Amino acid sequence: MNRFLVIFTASFLGMAPVVFAGAAPKGTVYFFLGSLCPCTDAHKHSIMELMSLAPKKGIKLVAVFPNKGESGELVEHFFKGIGFKLPYIIDSTNRLVKKYDAQKTPQVFLVDDKGRVVYSGPIDDSVENLGQIKNAYLKNAVLELAEGRPVSVPRAEGSGCWIVRNR
Amino acid sequence: MKRFNLKAEVLAMSILFIVWAFALTGCGGSASGDDTKNMVYGSPESKLSMVPVSGPLYEGPALSIAPEVKPAPNATEHRVRIDVSHSEVLVNDTIKFTGWVFGGAYPGPVLHVRQGDKVYFKMTNRSNETVGISPPSPHSIDFHAAMVNPKDKYREVIPGATIEFEWTANYPGVYMYHCGSPAILQHMIYGMVGMTIVEPKDGYPTKVDREYALFQSELYLSRLKSGMYVTDMATAKKKDPMFVCFNGQPFRHVKEPLKAKAGERVRLYVLNAGPCGTSSFHVVGTLFDRVWMEGHPQNEMRGVATVMLPSSGAAIVEFIVPEKGIYTFVDHEFADVEAGAAGLIDASGDEVAMK
Numbered sequence: 429m430n431r432f433l434v435i436f437t438a439s440f441l442g443m444a445p446v447v448f449a450g451a452a453p454k455g456t457v458y459f460f461l462g463s464l465c466p467c468t469d470a471h472k473h474s475i476m477e478l479m480s481l482a483p484k485k486g487i488k489l490v491a492v493f494p495n496k497g498e499s500g501e502l503v504e505h506f507f508k509g510i511g512f513k514l515p516y517i518i519d520s521t522n523r524l525v526k527k528y529d530a531q532k533t534p535q536v537f538l539v540d541d542k543g544r545v546v547y548s549g550p551i552d553d554s555v556e557n558l559g560q561i562k563n564a565y566l567k568n569a570v571l572e573l574a575e576g577r578p579v580s581v582p583r584a585e586g587s588g589c590w591i592v593r594n595r
Numbered sequence: 596m597k598r599f600n601l602k603a604e605v606l607a608m609s610i611l612f613i614v615w616a617f618a619l620t621g622c623g624g625s626a627s628g629d630d631t632k633n634m635v636y637g638s639p640e641s642k643l644s645m646v647p648v649s650g651p652l653y654e655g656p657a658l659s660i661a662p663e664v665k666p667a668p669n670a671t672e673h674r675v676r677i678d679v680s681h682s683e684v685l686v687n688d689t690i691k692f693t694g695w696v697f698g699g700a701y702p703g704p705v706l707h708v709r710q711g712d713k714v715y716f717k718m719t720n721r722s723n724e725t726v727g728i729s730p731p732s733p734h735s736i737d738f739h740a741a742m743v744n745p746k747d748k749y750r751e752v753i754p755g756a757t758i759e760f761e762w763t764a765n766y767p768g769v770y771m772y773h774c775g776s777p778a779i780l781q782h783m784i785y786g787m788v789g790m791t792i793v794e795p796k797d798g799y800p801t802k803v804d805r806e807y808a809l810f811q812s813e814l815y816l817s818r819l820k821s822g823m824y825v826t827d828m829a830t831a832k833k834k835d836p837m838f839v840c841f842n843g844q845p846f847r848h849v850k851e852p853l854k855a856k857a858g859e860r861v862r863l864y865v866l867n868a869g870p871c872g873t874s875s876f877h878v879v880g881t882l883f884d885r886v887w888m889e890g891h892p893q894n895e896m897r898g899v900a901t902v903m904l905p906s907s908g909a910a911i912v913e914f915i916v917p918e919k920g921i922y923t924f925v926d927h928e929f930a931d932v933e934a935g936a937a938g939l940i941d942a943s944g945d946e947v948a949m950k
Contacts, residue, residue: 462730464693466785469778469828495730501819509828533730555777558746587751589732590723 454486455540455573457566458524459514459551462495462533463506465589470559471534471551476512478567485574487538491516494525495533496592522593532588538569538579546579550586633711634742634765641748641760648719648757652678653698657714659705661808661842662853664864667707667794676717677704677736677789679752679774681729684786686844692816692824693729694786695722695774697736701843702810702868703772703789710767710796714741716760723754731755734782737775739907740764740791749775767795769864769890769909783870784815784826790866790909792890800892801885801913804859811876811904811926811936812868814838814845834871838935839926845935848924852941857919861940862911864890869906875927877901878914878940885913901927916942 459475461468468475482489491514493503498518507513519525528537528545538547547569552561569579655675659665677698684694684701697703697718708714716738722731731754737745741762748760773779774787790810813836817827830836838845855861867874877900886902888894890911902910916922921943926936 464729464825465732466776466778466781467732469781496727499821501821502825505817505819505825505827509832511829555751559777587733587753589730590726590754592726592730 453488453541455538455546455570456488456490457482457570458528458537458539459489459491460494460525460528460530460533460535460537460591461491461506462589462591463493463498463502464495465533467555467588468534469510470555472510472512474552474554474561474564474567475514478570479512479514481567482570485570487570487574489514492519492524492530493517494519494522494530494591494593496594520594525591525593530591532586532590534588535586536566538566538573540573546573547582549584550588553584553586555587631765635713635763636742636765638743638748638761638763641750641758643752644757644759645755646757647755648678648721651699652680652721653700653704655706657707658698659707659808660700661702661705661790661810662848664705664792664806664808665707667709667712667792671709671711672713672715673708674715674717675706676719677706678719678721679734679787681722681725681731683728684843686814686816686824686838690816690824692826694826695729695732695734695782696786697772697774697789701786701788702812703787705789705808705864706772706791707794708764708791709794710764712764712793714762714764716762717757718752719757720752720754733776734774734787735776736772738762738770738772738791740766740768740770740772740793745775751776764791764793767793767891769793769866769911771866771868771907771909773868773870773907778828780831780870781826781828783868784813784828784831788812788868788870790864790868792864795892799862799911801860801862803862803913805853805855806862806864807853809841809863809865809876809924809938810843810868811866811874812840812843813870813872813934814840831871836872836934839872839931840935841924841938846937848938852921852939855916855922855940855942856944856946857916857942859916859942860884860913861916862913863924864909864911865902865904866909867904867906871906872931873906873928874904874931874936875901876904876910876912877925877927878912879923879925880920881914881917881922883912883914885911887911916940919943919945
């Protein structure tokens with residue numbers, strides 16, 4: 429059976445594990461976000477579109493909150509304000525920040541089923557184009573990965589808030 | 596047939612005469628002729644650099660903190676620095692929140708120049724100096740008083756970087772400045788707002804005894820279970836503020852009344868920064884002898900009780916303090932008064948203005 433259960437062992441996070449059940453994913457998107465960072469709002473429509481699209485393509489979405497001082501209460505407040513909610517991890521040990529060398533929020537890493545990063549960078553280029561999306565980097569990468577094609581833009585640069593690490 | 600043509604000719608001549616007369620008298624444009632000829636549109640490309648800075652968060656003789664309005668410096672060029680910082684904003688004795696501010700203040704410093712003056716502006720994003728308060732983030736500044744390419748001058752400035760650009764104050768008025776980075780609403784409810792006053796080239800047509808800046812703005816906060824107050828995008832999107840303030844705090848000028856004397860002529864530079872609500876500005880016990888919408892003396896109204904200000908809109912109001920007393924100023928949308936949009940002008944002293 430192509431069924432499985434992925435459990436992100438989040439005991440190190442001091443909170444309940446994030447559990448995903450369902451078909452084996454073709455990949456996972458890690459959204460590095462900051463509950464006090466305003467930059468995610470510019471990409472919220474892209475994220476909400478992906479929340480609808482990605483699961484149908486077998487891609488999991490996970491938010492990672494890496495900043496020093498993050499709390500479940502702040503994260504819940506952030507999701508309430510921005511108008512969507514993703515499964516999330518508070519990366520209080522910065523294990524994921526270090527693993528992916530995340531530098532800013534929002535920054536995304538699309539990881540294939542073998543653990544390889546196939547795209548890293550911004551969600552899209554709307555900030556550079558006064559709100560207009562000319563390159564839907566993450567969406568394109570998700571579609572390419574889901575269809576078994578090489579990701580045509582594996583890396584892009586975007587703006588964001590600095591990540592303040594715990595250690 | 597001939598009679599009909601004659602009528603048509605007379606009609607056409609009349610229309611031509613009216614158009615010519617309008618053009619000659621300047622109707623439809625400025626009463627003083629085409630003053631746009633002297634205006635400066637655009638400016639050289641902005642510069643970005645990564646040179647570390649230190650020292651005060653704002654610098655320049657043209658800057659002051661509301662309600663104070665320093666006189667515009669006697670110069671035609673002004674070097675102005677207003678830096679961005681992340682710092683705690685005090686709402687009252689018990690409530691504070693993490694804010695993002697211009698010049699270390701909420702609202703940011705009042706910039707006071709004259710029509711035709713050139714502003715050499717510099718801003719460093721110093722949010723990288725306070726990583727313990729809030730993650731350093733990109734910011735920008737948008738001067739409503741300027742006529743420049745926004746994609747160049749109002750572009751994002753990353754933490755630690757400095758932007759420099761110049762602009763010319765073409766129109767007299769009272770104008771807002773604010774951070775223009777996405778989400779703009781979020782940057783504004785964190786406190787990234789301020790006021791520019793551009794005085795007419797030859798001064799105002801009236802003389803006043805006192806003048807103050809009044810900056811109205813809304814605070815959208817929520818209290819977490821931990822007791823911490825944070826800005827709240829959800830209530831901002833619903834336009835449901837926790838507080839409405841004059842000069843950064845609810846009921847600030849009830850605790851710190853503005854001073855005046857009976858018989859004095861008082862000028863208020865009133866800006867409604869919003870970011871979501873309107874203001875119906877009113878002073879109880881007097882009428883506005885002059886109202887200059889947007890702060891431009893050619894947009895004059897007289898005998899006005901209440902001035903309607905849209906979000907980011909402004910007016911200069913002048914009134915005579917009719918007699919000894921305490922005069923309350925409010926946003927006459929009384930839900931806003933309940934939220935803090937009220938203050939006092941204390942003219943209760945025995946002194947009377949000498950005329």
